[in-house]
């Protein structure tokens with residue numbers, strides 16, 4: 001496996017510049033705590049306890065959006081996980097930031113302001129271009145090492161992610177390490193027995209990309225979510241199109257991907273397991289189901305896979321050596337349509353297989369329905385980066401760490 005240097009390879013008492021991904025939901029201006037803080041805290045705590053001077057960079061939201069806010073709240077939330085104060089400076093590479101950086105003592109931690117508040121950060125450009133920005137050129141001389149822990153942002157060619165590895169010795173943090181290991185385990189097929197991928201969610205292109213890239217590494221695809229309706233349509237059932245004009249869940253995806261869906265369905269018919277039926281809300285607000293033969297998308301909105309489908313997928317999951325999950329099998333946020341997602345996630349949790357659950361939305365089902373993250377080998381905190389890794393795209397932030405090690 002191609003690899004990178006990690007924080008185990010750092011010299012003692014370093015001045016380290018660490019890129020985290022603390023990008024979080026924001027409600028009425030309040031940053032919402034989430035597992036990104038908890039995960040990155042592991043890296044930060046380890047660095048501080050080892051006696052390094054630790055300066056953190058992260059982004060929040062995108063300019064113009066309500067979620068584009070200062071990182072002052074992030075410092076408090078992250079500090080709560082490491083039992084030590086995280087200083088915050090509302091500057092990135094101006095005099096205030098440099099003063100705060102240079103006054104740090106061993107074991108102290110400082111968070112800089114939202115990197116996206118610098119004009120140098122955002123346009124996606126080649127690492128060589130980013131390395132020449134004032135942002136990178138001003139900060140780099142104040143550090144001995146750059147650490148990238150932001151796997152979930154590693155698909156972006158932004159200054160804080162791709163500029164520094166060209167000008168400082170570069171290392172991976174603990175989150176980067178675990179996310180990378182879990183995702184490459186599938187691509188390299190590091191398992192002897194059955195490998196199953198449970199795929200759902202709303203985006204057909206994600207599912208198609210995974211099937212095209214990993215089709216020969218995965219034995220069985222158990223399908224749910226919107227994508228499964230499109231494959232059921234390819235199989236000839238009356239589903240996989242929009243019944244409201246103002247809704248576009250299916251039609252555009254079908255128009256753009258019809259040929260490849262038909263092709264994948266024909267070529268990989270033995271590998272692809274489709275729902276046996278789908279669930280909808282009846283006139284009394286209760287869950288009801290149709291078998292595939294009864295499906296009638298002109299008159300019903302289908303929100304989950306049927307119970308018979310859960311029963312069909314259950315033994316497949318339990319007989320697997322490794323199971324990867326991407327995307328929800330139904331609208332699990334509504335309890336009556338959580339049967340599919342919770343059924344699959346529970347079966348994965350109860351099975352002694354190597355298991356990875358990914359997708360920002362889907363992994364929320366674990367705590368929503370009282371399951372324990374420790375029952376899985378890895379629960380990814382990455383959305384876009386996870387799917388890019390699964391579909392064979394390089395992550396520039398990761399590639400630069402590998403290059404730096406070689």
Ligand SMILES: Nc1ncnc2c1ncn2[C@@H]1O[C@H](COP(=O)(O)OP(=O)(O)O)[C@@H](O)[C@H]1O
Nearest residue numbers: 201202225302303327328330331359360361362
């Ligand atoms: N049949 C369905 N109809 C509408 N939405 C669905 C359906 N099945 C799953 N979803 C939705 O898919 C979302 C997750 O999809 P997606 O964003 O692709 O995955 P993730 O965020 O896990 O990567 C869930 O929030 C769920 O409500």
Ligand SMILES: O=C(OP(=O)(O)O)[C@H](O)COP(=O)(O)O
Nearest residue numbers: 021023152153360382383384385
């Ligand atoms: O949260 C992130 O991505 P994700 O929602 O795909 O997991 C990353 O922080 C990247 O953010 P961006 O998509 O605004 O570049």
